[in-house]
Amino acid sequence: MEGRKLVICGDPLGDGRAGHGTYEENGKVYSVYVGLAEEKNGMHFVIPLSGIYNPKKGDGVIGRVEDIIISKWLIDINCPYQAALAINEAVDEFIDLTKSDLTKYFNYGDIIFAEILSVTKTKNVQLSMRERKCRKLKGGRMIKVTPSKVPRIIGRSGSMVEMIKHLTGTQIVVGQNGLVWVKGDNEDIAVEAVLLIEEKSHISGLTDSVKALLERRMKESGVAVQARETHEEQNEAQWGETYE
Numbered sequence: 001m002e003g004r005k006l007v008i009c010g011d012p013l014g015d016g017r018a019g020h021g022t023y024e025e026n027g028k029v030y031s032v033y034v035g036l037a038e039e040k041n042g043m044h045f046v047i048p049l050s051g052i053y054n055p056k057k058g059d060g061v062i063g064r065v066e067d068i069i070i071s072k073w074l075i076d077i078n079c080p081y082q083a084a085l086a087i088n089e090a091v092d093e094f095i096d097l098t099k100s101d102l103t104k105y106f107n108y109g110d111i112i113f114a115e116i117l118s119v120t121k122t123k124n125v126q127l128s129m130r131e132r133k134c135r136k137l138k139g140g141r142m143i144k145v146t147p148s149k150v151p152r153i154i155g156r157s158g159s160m161v162e163m164i165k166h167l168t169g170t171q172i173v174v175g176q177n178g179l180v181w182v183k184g185d186n187e188d189i190a191v192e193a194v195l196l197i198e199e200k201s202h203i204s205g206l207t208d209s210v211k212a213l214l215e216r217r218m219k220e221s222g223v224a225v226q227a228r229e230t231h232e233e234q235n236e237a238q239w240g241e242t243y244e
Contacts, residue, residue: 004036004047004080013037013044021046036080053079053147053177055116055125060133062142062175065110068102075112075127078144078177083125089117090129111137111181113173137173140183143191145198147178152201153194160207164193167214189217 007013011031018024021032022044031037033048055061055077063075063083073085087095091105106112113135117128128134145153154161154174165172170184172194182190193210200206 004038006035007031007037007046008034011037013039013046017043019043019045021048047078047080051146051148051178053077055079055081055083055119055123055177057116057119059116059176060113061116061127061177062111062113062137062173062179062181063127063177065106065108065112068106068108071097073102073106075114077125077127078147078175078179081123081125083114083116083127085112085114085127085129089127106136111142113137113175113181137181137183140171140181141187141191142179142181143194145178145180145194147176149198149201150174150176150178152206153180153197155207160197160210163207163211164190164214167211167218168193186218186221189214189221192217 009031013022013029013031015027016029016039018029019040021035022029022037023032024030029044031046033046035046035048035052037044037046039045061077061083063077065073066076066082067074071087073090075083075085077083085106087097087102095102112129113133114127114129115131115134117126119125152160155163161172161174164170168184168186168190170182170186170190172183172190173181175181180194182194184190193214196210196213197206200209203209
């Protein structure tokens with residue numbers, strides 16, 4: 001992954017394809033936001049500085065394996081700072097680096113839920129997978145939300161996200177870094193509810209509005225509203241202070 005640079009609205013980013021936060025005009029890609037620009041495999045992205053995630057020790061985050069070097073994995077956690085997951089914080093067994101292939105544990109592109117172990121003054125972020133709630137997230141889909149809206153999506157003591165899981169029968173993991181993972185037969189309905197919360201997080205009576213949306217969408221889909229959560233799903237990874 002190439003380094004990120006600060007850009008303003010309209011700054012040219014070069015040739016290639018336009019990704020999130022950019023647009024293409026006359027064969028060139030430009031920034032939509034004031035933010036941090038990066039280029040991956042010929043596609044340009046800009047992460048807006050407003051609402052950007054600032055990593056903190058103890059946060060639970062969702063990340064994608066971007067690179068593997070010597071004895072650790074480098075993880076994109078949706079912020080300007082790349083995080084590192086060391087072997088001793090990822091697996092319990094002894095690994096002989098001269099014989100083992102680290103992709104056996106976490107491969108390029110894998111999605112994980114991890115805890116931020118430490119953040120230095122220079123924003124060197126270290127992750128850990130030692131907590132029981134930390135794991136690889138297989139399948140499903142991932143969406144981005146404004147990190148500051150995460151507590152509203154989770155709700156007080158997890159009430160909001162538990163309601164979405166209960167009414168849609170989906171598995172949901174919410175990262176404090178603004179990434180939400182959803183898996184199940186009714187992913188689209190659950191995602192619609194999450195995005196509604198992000199958009200309407202400032203209004204009163206939000207819980208009732210979300211519940212009404214979910215019940216209406218589930219009825220339209222012809223699926224009976226029922227809880228299909230396992231004990232593990234009921235204790236999905238929800239981190240940090242939450243409120244409604």
